[in-house]
Amino acid sequence: MDAIYILSSVGAVTCLIFLVKVVRHLHCYLRPSSLHQCNPLGKESWALVTGASDGIGLGFAQELCDRGFNVFLHGRNHQKLLRVQEQLKAQWPTSKTKVIVFDAGKPTEEMSEIVREVGNANLTVLVNNVGGAIGVIATEYIKLQDMTHQQVQDLVSVNALFPAQLTRELLPILQKNAPSVILNMSSAAAHGLPWLSVYGATKGFVGTFSTALNAEMRAGGHQVEVIGVIVGSVKSPGNAHVDEGFFIPSSRTMARSALERVGCGRSQLWTYWRHRLQGFVFEWLPERLLQLVFIKRVRILIARRDEKQKPA
Numbered sequence: 001m002d003a004i005y006i007l008s009s010v011g012a013v014t015c016l017i018f019l020v021k022v023v024r025h026l027h028c029y030l031r032p033s034s035l036h037q038c039n040p041l042g043k044e045s046w047a048l049v050t051g052a053s054d055g056i057g058l059g060f061a062q063e064l065c066d067r068g069f070n071v072f073l074h075g076r077n078h079q080k081l082l083r084v085q086e087q088l089k090a091q092w093p094t095s096k097t098k099v100i101v102f103d104a105g106k107p108t109e110e111m112s113e114i115v116r117e118v119g120n121a122n123l124t125v126l127v128n129n130v131g132g133a134i135g136v137i138a139t140e141y142i143k144l145q146d147m148t149h150q151q152v153q154d155l156v157s158v159n160a161l162f163p164a165q166l167t168r169e170l171l172p173i174l175q176k177n178a179p180s181v182i183l184n185m186s187s188a189a190a191h192g193l194p195w196l197s198v199y200g201a202t203k204g205f206v207g208t209f210s211t212a213l214n215a216e217m218r219a220g221g222h223q224v225e226v227i228g229v230i231v232g233s234v235k236s237p238g239n240a241h242v243d244e245g246f247f248i249p250s251s252r253t254m255a256r257s258a259l260e261r262v263g264c265g266r267s268q269l270w271t272y273w274r275h276r277l278q279g280f281v282f283e284w285l286p287e288r289l290l291q292l293v294f295i296k297r298v299r300i301l302i303a304r305r306d307e308k309q310k311p312a
Ligand SMILES: NC(=O)c1ccc[n+]([C@@H]2O[C@H](COP(=O)([O-])OP(=O)(O)OC[C@H]3O[C@@H](n4cnc5c(N)ncnc54)[C@H](OP(=O)(O)O)[C@@H]3O)[C@@H](O)[C@H]2O)c1
Pocket: 050, 051, 052, 053, 054, 055, 056, 057, 074, 075, 076, 077, 080, 102, 103, 104, 105, 106, 128, 129, 130, 131, 132, 133, 134, 135, 136, 158, 185, 186, 187, 188, 189, 231, 232, 233, 234, 235, 236, 237, 238, 239, 251
């Protein structure tokens, strides 16, 4: 009798914990975003998006203009950024944009130049989006021993060092203008995909960096929300060999999902709910089985890439 009582009590508590988790998750995806608090009426608020000339970064720039923000567009190709600026101006004439050119592969002390470009603007949103593999080292899936010294350096510089240094430079401004928000683009690759070891590790860095900085802001009483956005597969120039589908959103949809989660109180989150479903599988599958799934999936992607690259 006692054993039955203990077992049913354990079962009831487990069910309750599970239910609380489910409700908290649902709340996170269903509650309205708090982003508007970073753009109060009567104030001209600015966002800075890194890697804004294409892909998810461009999606962020469009979504932020749509929400009445002015946007600093960061990238490395001045002409391309000017074209994006023109497109945004045509679609959102009331939103201002400014172009910032800086190679994220060289996060030197000259980065303080970006702070000077921001000047006295009421910057309340920082999107550390720049990154990826193919746009940085011209290949995505590659064995570690096949990488050059420079490729490793470049991946770490663009995906990890640049966002950390830029955030360090801009944090005093974001604290002064609070409430403000920092969105850092992490990746499902942080779970350990084969042939993406260095890239995946930089995304693990981004995730931990976000969680630690989130705690640091809370400890200091700063209203600066820091979210590590865990991204699954998204259609973009950096992930061109996939087609949009149920689990693969467009770049703009991905960006929108991240902005919609602002205020949900998580320091790391799969902001796109369909990616979240995939995330559950990552968390629940035994590691050895998950590895097999990853190996099979990446082999399929490599084969698909090779097929598309074959001369016609
Ligand atoms: N797409 C996905 O499936 C996926 C999945 C997980 C995580 N993510 C993450 O999401 C973020 C955006 O990915 P994406 O797929 O949208 O990338 P993307 O299509 O390759 O676009 C990257 C953007 O960053 C810019 N950029 C690249 N290297 C730069 C450098 N050295 N200096 C300045 N700008 C540079 C590019 O400029 P140009 O226009 O000049 O090339 C472009 O605007 C990345 O952090 C990526 O790791 C993406």
